[in-house]
Amino acid sequence: MRTAQFSYLKALGVRLAAGIPVFIVVTFLATSLSSLVPGSAAQLILGDNASPEQIDALNARYGYDRPVLARYLDWLIKLMHGDLGKTLFSQQSVAELLFDRAVVTFEIAVLAMIVSLLIGVTLAMYSASRPGGIVDSCLHAVSSIMLSIPTFVIVVLLGYIFAIVLRWLPATGWVSFAQDPIGNLHYVALPVMCLSVHQSAYFYRVSRSEFAAILQEDYVMVARAKGLPMRYILTRHALRPALPQILTVIGLSMTYLLGGSFIVESYFAVPGIGWTVLNSVGTHDFPVMQAILSLTVVIFVVIFALVDLGYAWIDPRVKIS
Amino acid sequence: MTAAAPDAAIRARPKTARLRLPRGQFFEWFACLFLIVLLISTMLVDFIPGLVRPNFPYGDFSQPPEWSLNGLLGTDALGRSILSRVLHGGRTSLAIVAVATALSLSLGMILGMLAGFYRGALERVVDLYTNTMSALPPVLVLLALISVAGNSVPTMMLALGILDIGTYARIAKGGVIAQNDRDYVMAARAMGASDRRLLMREILPNLIPTLTAIVPPLMAGLMITEGSLSFLGYGIPSPAPSWGGMIASSTDLLDRFPILILGPILAIVLTVYCLNTVGDSLAKRINDRGREIAG
Numbered sequence: 001m002r003t004a005q006f007s008y009l010k011a012l013g014v015r016l017a018a019g020i021p022v023f024i025v026v027t028f029l030a031t032s033l034s035s036l037v038p039g040s041a042a043q044l045i046l047g048d049n050a051s052p053e054q055i056d057a058l059n060a061r062y063g064y065d066r067p068v069l070a071r072y073l074d075w076l077i078k079l080m081h082g083d084l085g086k087t088l089f090s091q092q093s094v095a096e097l098l099f100d101r102a103v104v105t106f107e108i109a110v111l112a113m114i115v116s117l118l119i120g121v122t123l124a125m126y127s128a129s130r131p132g133g134i135v136d137s138c139l140h141a142v143s144s145i146m147l148s149i150p151t152f153v154i155v156v157l158l159g160y161i162f163a164i165v166l167r168w169l170p171a172t173g174w175v176s177f178a179q180d181p182i183g184n185l186h187y188v189a190l191p192v193m194c195l196s197v198h199q200s201a202y203f204y205r206v207s208r209s210e211f212a213a214i215l216q217e218d219y220v221m222v223a224r225a226k227g228l229p230m231r232y233i234l235t236r237h238a239l240r241p242a243l244p245q246i247l248t249v250i251g252l253s254m255t256y257l258l259g260g261s262f263i264v265e266s267y268f269a270v271p272g273i274g275w276t277v278l279n280s281v282g283t284h285d286f287p288v289m290q291a292i293l294s295l296t297v298v299i300f301v302v303i304f305a306l307v308d309l310g311y312a313w314i315d316p317r318v319k320i321s
Numbered sequence: 322m323t324a325a326a327p328d329a330a331i332r333a334r335p336k337t338a339r340l341r342l343p344r345g346q347f348f349e350w351f352a353c354l355f356l357i358v359l360l361i362s363t364m365l366v367d368f369i370p371g372l373v374r375p376n377f378p379y380g381d382f383s384q385p386p387e388w389s390l391n392g393l394l395g396t397d398a399l400g401r402s403i404l405s406r407v408l409h410g411g412r413t414s415l416a417i418v419a420v421a422t423a424l425s426l427s428l429g430m431i432l433g434m435l436a437g438f439y440r441g442a443l444e445r446v447v448d449l450y451t452n453t454m455s456a457l458p459p460v461l462v463l464l465a466l467i468s469v470a471g472n473s474v475p476t477m478m479l480a481l482g483i484l485d486i487g488t489y490a491r492i493a494k495g496g497v498i499a500q501n502d503r504d505y506v507m508a509a510r511a512m513g514a515s516d517r518r519l520l521m522r523e524i525l526p527n528l529i530p531t532l533t534a535i536v537p538p539l540m541a542g543l544m545i546t547e548g549s550l551s552f553l554g555y556g557i558p559s560p561a562p563s564w565g566g567m568i569a570s571s572t573d574l575l576d577r578f579p580i581l582i583l584g585p586i587l588a589i590v591l592t593v594y595c596l597n598t599v600g601d602s603l604a605k606r607i608n609d610r611g612r613e614i615a616g
Contacts, residue, residue: 021449022449022456025449025453026456026457030465033465033469034469036469037469144598147597148541148590148593148594148597149590149593150545150589150590150593151545151549152549152553152565152568152569153590156568156571156572156586157586159572159575160575160579164575164576255456255458262458262460262461262549262553263552263553266553277464278464281467281468281555284468289465289468292461293457293461293465296456296457296458297453297456300456301456
């Protein structure tokens with residue numbers, strides 16, 4: 001006799017297993033990155049003034065002169081033991097470093113997601129209930145402009161307004177939540193705002209068209225004929241059928257937000273994943289890049305597995321497995 | 322008198338209709354016009370009389386916009402004409418994005434069509450590629466490639482081209498699978514058409530509208546990715562002008578000369594907006610046409 005819980009677990013397992021090929025491709029490519037360097041990776045890392053002895057030493061240490069496949073298998077075996085190697089310069093454990101940085105990125109991503117869901121979906125409900133109205137047309141124009149503003153323009157504009165003109169928020173820096181919760185909120189505000197501009201416009205677009213289609217359904221007509229208030233219909237009758245589509249967008253955005261909000265983190269000097277990637281690209285820190293590429297794939301696979309299960313949870317008619 | 326009136330009305334109608342732009346399509350027309358003007362002015366930027374070279378120290382440092390050709394958008398911190406730099410930077414970006422799009426569209430279309438037609442192992446490989454690419458943020462892929470291959474213009478074209486192959490392939494594949502069951506394909510097959518004829522002459526024409534409609538938004542995405550890299554300092558190397566790089570360097574002077582950042586910002590936002598608008602409009606037309614045919 002299969003319980004519901006067991007089938008969820010099994011479905012989750014199946015989906016995670018489906019991600020294994022993607023994981024292998026990406027991690028293998030990440031390992032071979034250092035072999036794609038014209039010349040040798042050790043030369044690139046140490047610069048032009050390195051002596052042959054130094055290069056040999058680095059090769060011996062990290063094995064950049066060994067075949068890619070051998071290095072990849074090494075990396076995989078170490079990964080099983082939870083060892084992602086050490087960073088090239090500070091000799092810090094990559095796994096620890098990544099965990100510290102991922103927490104920061106995760107906090108910003110989740111906050112941005114909540115803010116943009118609240119703004120995007122609420123506005124979508126309102127404008128879908130009055131299609132063609134003045135609010136609807138204005139929001140349509142505003143959202144298409146917002147979707148056209150690249151993040152690197154948004155950070156500059158919002159940074160200018162809030163940090164230079166109004167001086168409400170600090171322009172750069174970071175305090176962790178554990179150190180100082182209020183200060184953390186201060187530093188997190190600008191990055192979250194910048195990410196939310198684009199995200200909320202995206203959520204608005206998707207859910208506006210979803211709600212508009214749902215409000216044409218017969219059961220909504222019945223609810224209106226019964227004289228139910230529009231707000232009740234929107235929250236109790238229309239929200240749930242719109243959720244699968246919204247969930248898809250949540251999954252897509254979450255992978256991008258978690259994969260490192262490069263622009264936001266570098267502009268506001270937030271020590272997250274994106275910031276770490278940029279530093280490691282500058283210093284050719286291959287172990288860190290490799291680990292981050294792999295982490296991104298894991299995040300992607302896990303989130304999409306969860307999104308898939310979410311469909312079944314929202315709508316019990318959807319078969320899982 | 323009264324009998325002649327309808328005649329006159331009928332004759333008069335085409336005249337007025339020809340002069341009037343279609344209603345409610347102001348933004349579409351604006352977008353097309355902007356893109357055409359941008360394309361011409363960036364392609365012919367070397368032939369604009371009186372426009373200085375992008376790296377020529379033309380005037381005083383950080384001058385606000387003034388009513389002259391070179392000073393129209395002001396001068397930057399090194400006294401170079403911002404208008405000239407915006408146009409030259411736009412030419413480089415557009416060229417990179419155009420080549421990358423041509424590359425990914427042609428490769429993606431071919432791979433996707435073959436995968437959708439023959440299925441099997443090829444389909445699995447294409448799917449794996451698509452999934453892998455969608456699992457990674459574009460900027461991360463580009464940074465990884467640039468860190469090993471350097472940031473020259475050909476590398477950027479190639480690296481940006483890699484990004485969207487999967488997307489085009491997925492759409493082409495889906496299209497072929499959907500068309501493959503249609504009666505007209507079955508009819509052609511019954512008449513003994515070769516696979517090549519089926520794909521190129523029967524199915525491909527039906528994929529072109531959908532594929533065309535996703536080109537502008539994907540190009541807009543590439544413009545943003547390319548701009549992001551330049552903004553982060555990993556785009557085409559300076560002193561070559563780029564919109565992202567100009568925005569990044571103007572931020573140092575933002576507290577004193579905020580107006581000077583306006584030129585490159587307007588350039589990228591308008592370009593992306595217009596590409597998105599054209600894409601939306603194409604998608605809508607294709608949907609409407611599909612509905613007409615079905616209904």
